[in-house]
Amino acid sequence: MYENQNGFASLYDRFDNENRSLPIIVGEYACIFEFGNGYPEIGAQTMGMALAEGIMLLGAERNSDIVKGTAYGALIKEYNEEPDTVAVIKHTANQILRSTSYYLQQVFSQYKGEETVAVTSEYGLGIDPLYWSATQTGSTRYLKLINYYGTGSVVDVVFEGDHSSVANIITLTALDCSSTNKLPQLGGESTSILETTITEASGAFTVTFTNPCGVKVLVA
Incomplete structure (x- = not known):
């Protein structure tokens, strides 16, 4: 599954109506073009491209009764040999570039439950610009x-x-x-991961996005 950014952002409900008796593995995927663009490919995923991939992954997680796994293509590339195509990780002889997609997958894999949880929204199932997935393990919800x-x-x-x-x-x-x-010698990473706490008020946790592109995981 190789798509531009707009294509991936449209896949939130891709697995909702699949045959529930047939398992699915997304054997290879990557957002390789920015926005609605075509060739040439982009050499490094933007934050927006990583989030578009994440929208598809949220849909996969919501349907994890049938979606058994996903695999990024490619996992790792030598930076100088593949400067104009994406990978989760690129490297030189002495430096490593961890992409925006790397950190999105890190957060998604680290904070997940063992079973999915239904979400009810006054706006329906996912509404641009917000998309979600909920899981739980025991009494801990993600x-x-x-x-x-x-x-x-x-x-x-x-x-x-x-x-x-x-x-x-x-x-x-x-x-x-x-x-x-x-790469570190070219400016390093623009992504950051921050953990804070939030207190419930009037029966709700109010989650605010200060940046137009980002991921938040609420763990309670």
């Missing part, structure tokens, strides 16, 4: 949120049942939507 080119997006999250009134928030962001990560 709500992933992607803000995709949204300005000042705010979400009020209400958990049913017993839960802590203080939740952890893991935020993945970059300087802007067009930011890319570079």
